[in-house]
Amino acid sequence: MSELSEDDRAAVSELRGAVMRLSRRLRHQRVDESLSPTEMAVLATLARCGSATPGELARKEHVQPPSMTRIVAMLEAKGLVHREPHPEDRRQVVVSRTEQADAMLAESRVKRNAWLAQLAEGLTDEERAVLREAAPVLEKLAHL
Amino acid sequence: MSELSEDDRAAVSELRGAVMRLSRRLRHQRVDESLSPTEMAVLATLARCGSATPGELARKEHVQPPSMTRIVAMLEAKGLVHREPHPEDRRQVVVSRTEQADAMLAESRVKRNAWLAQLAEGLTDEERAVLREAAPVLEKLAHL
DNA sequence: ACTAGGTAATGAGCTAAGCTAACGAACGTG
DNA sequence: CACGTTCGTTAGCTTAGCTCATTACCTAGT
Structure with missing residues (x-):
């Protein structure tokens, strides 16, 4: 609910990439x-x-x-x-x-x-x- | 490294679902x-x-x-x-x-x-x- | 009671984004 | 120097979602 810190932005950016890659692997290694x-x-x-x-x-x-x-x-x-x-x-x-x-x-x-x-x-x-x-x-x- | 606890199993199961749903949303809300x-x-x-x-x-x-x-x-x-x-x-x-x-x-x-x-x-x-x-x-x- | 409008599920057809198989060019090694 | 290997690419397929249109049903207004 408060302002996003610079760390937050970097983290969610990293999160975004990781989630995309991980979902690809999960989809594949079912x-x-x-x-x-x-x-x-x-x-x-x-x-x-x-x-x-x-x-x-x-x-x-x-x-x-x-x-x-x-x-x-x-x-x-x-x-x-x-x-x-x-x-x-x-x-x-x-x-x-x-x-x-x-x-x-x-x-x-x-x-x-x-x-x-x-x-x-x-x-x-x-x-x-x-x-x-x-x-x-x-x-x-x-x-x- | 060590054995997986029951909590670990439940967590990663939850993780799997969340990652799939989140990736779908990310893909959509680009x-x-x-x-x-x-x-x-x-x-x-x-x-x-x-x-x-x-x-x-x-x-x-x-x-x-x-x-x-x-x-x-x-x-x-x-x-x-x-x-x-x-x-x-x-x-x-x-x-x-x-x-x-x-x-x-x-x-x-x-x-x-x-x-x-x-x-x-x-x-x-x-x-x-x-x-x-x-x-x-x-x-x-x-x-x- | 009847009609107008909204909502649920579905059908048809399309697109995006990956995959595998097959190939040709360039490399390196026996 | 020929043979297998590696790299990028081409061609064609599959999956899994989407939108648009349709049908069935409910609900509110007259």
Whole structure:
């Protein structure tokens, strides 16, 4: 809420570059071969929220509604998600995950941990502590 | 170095989601309309290093060489970069930025600061401090 | 009750930005 | 001096988002 320091500007500039590069690597080194990072993110959101409409998901993932329609269609085709009409508003659709999705999320968590263990070997304990603190802040930033 | 704690796993999982969403927003809310984030990043790298070959740039940006060829071609077409034969190895090409690129970088820094000021209003001083610390770590992570 | 306007999801078509495979020119080494 | 290697590039493909247009449905005003 106060003025940005010169350090802040430099840091966020660095942040910008790092986030772009890191996202490219994450996109490439995906944990589960058959699922795009965004599809994965949608499943994670559904794991947090239980169920949601495509519009809500689009807003949460910062994607346009038509894109979310495609993503949900993909997930449904893969049997990971399940669409049913909204009880009160028949325009809307309620998306929720299947048991297969839960199994997939659990399995993928195992794989991801293996990959993370390997990646985190290059960081010191202090650096990991920094990231642990930074994660929620980045989350907040992404939703601002 | 040491074993990953449960907190670490949760944090990096959160990190993954945040980085993906944030990168999407960065890609969209670009500071300079006519330049993609990656082109911007290449110019920034050239600002740090002075000049480099396409191969070096590709490695630094974690992009395949053909992609870098396209990016450099774009930048050259826009008059922001300038290719000349390597003095000793005639296979290689040396890429360096033009005065126009320097002007553009300066101008874009102003715009970016305005955008950042607005974005950072939603964060507390503590959160900004966390990000300031986290930026170099993410940079390191991106290059691991 | 009916119509006007707004909102949700979707369909169609486009674009951006990466990738791989294949190639030609230039280098260095047995 | 010929052979494999490295560098940049070309060609063509894929993915994952976007916009614009459409359809179905809800809601408020008359």
